[in-house]
Amino acid sequence: MTGTFLYKKKKIGYKIRGEGNRNTIVLLHGFLETMNIWNNLGNKLSKDFQVISIDLPGFGKSELIESTHTMDLMAEVVNKVLVSHDVKKCMIVGHSMGGYVALAFAEKYPSKLRGLVLFHSHAKEDTPEAKVNRERSIKVIKSDRGNYIYHFMPDLFAPDNVEPFQAEIQHLIQEARNAATENVIAAQNGMKLRTDRQKVLMEATYPVMFIAGKQDSRIPIENIIEQAKLPKHSELIMLTEVGHMGFIEARVKTENIIQSFAHRVF
Ligand code: MLT
Numbered sequence: 377m378t379g380t381f382l383y384k385k386k387k388i389g390y391k392i393r394g395e396g397n398r399n400t401i402v403l404l405h406g407f408l409e410t411m412n413i414w415n416n417l418g419n420k421l422s423k424d425f426q427v428i429s430i431d432l433p434g435f436g437k438s439e440l441i442e443s444t445h446t447m448d449l450m451a452e453v454v455n456k457v458l459v460s461h462d463v464k465k466c467m468i469v470g471h472s473m474g475g476y477v478a479l480a481f482a483e484k485y486p487s488k489l490r491g492l493v494l495f496h497s498h499a500k501e502d503t504p505e506a507k508v509n510r511e512r513s514i515k516v517i518k519s520d521r522g523n524y525i526y527h528f529m530p531d532l533f534a535p536d537n538v539e540p541f542q543a544e545i546q547h548l549i550q551e552a553r554n555a556a557t558e559n560v561i562a563a564q565n566g567m568k569l570r571t572d573r574q575k576v577l578m579e580a581t582y583p584v585m586f587i588a589g590k591q592d593s594r595i596p597i598e599n600i601i602e603q604a605k606l607p608k609h610s611e612l613i614m615l616t617e618v619g620h621m622g623f624i625e626a627r628v629k630t631e632n633i634i635q636s637f638a639h640r641v642f
Pocket of ligand 1: 405406407408471472473474567594
């Protein structure tokens with residue numbers, strides 16, 4: 377079923393697959409994406425689990441809430457969806473920005489987590505250089521959002537994957553263009569402000585899986601390798617010939633990896 381609810385009087389969209397009496401997996405998309413990126417994974421996981429995918433504020437069916445969407449605000453929205461469906465514990469899979477939100481959720485509600493998958497994501501805050509880059513991006517988004525998206529999307533893929541996944545890239549561009557300029561900027565502002573959450577990893581009492589692409593241009597693989605040492609129980613999958621979009625670039629492989637992790641977690 378697809379659902380909506382109001383958070384601070386703004387609409388939030390989400391989708392639930394699978395039966396409610398099963399263990400729950402929450403899927404959180406990344407920057408400029410929507411919950412639709414999880415259609416394949418969600419369908420596969422819903423055979424054994426209840427799967428909740430959420431449009432983070434400003435993307436897909438979810439409206440802009442504030443001019444800055446902090447990771448904490450987005451984690452609050454995730455919690456509201458869970459509470460409204462009486463979900464007390466879950467595993468979260470977060471792609472990139474979705475992983476930052478998952479870490480904010482883990483910090484606020486550690487006892488609600490059974491497992492965490494950081495899919496091309498990590499727990500460090502932006503470096504000073506990354507913050508400057510975000511400011512630069514915000515300027516470009518303000519002057520020509522469409523052009524920014526057009527160049528941003530192919531860059532997320534490993535160079536050799538751009539041509540074979542052209543149809544998927546065009547689809548992602550189309551979806552991203554539905555987000556208004558201020559919505560895109562609200563996410564950039566929020567990511568810029570996010571704090572270091574490596575402590576969350578050190579204190580995790582649940583298994584953490586890191587999925588990394590060796591050709592990821594957004595998240596340095598060294599960051600991920602280093603952080604995979606922090607949790608008590610962690611697993612690290614390094615994908616060759618994959619950039620930042622493993623759920624497309626290595627779809628079947630990553631779906632199987634996450635499915636088997638979920639079966640071990642619950
Ligand atoms: C994402 O894919 O969610 C973003 O590129 C992450 C980021 O900008 O740090």
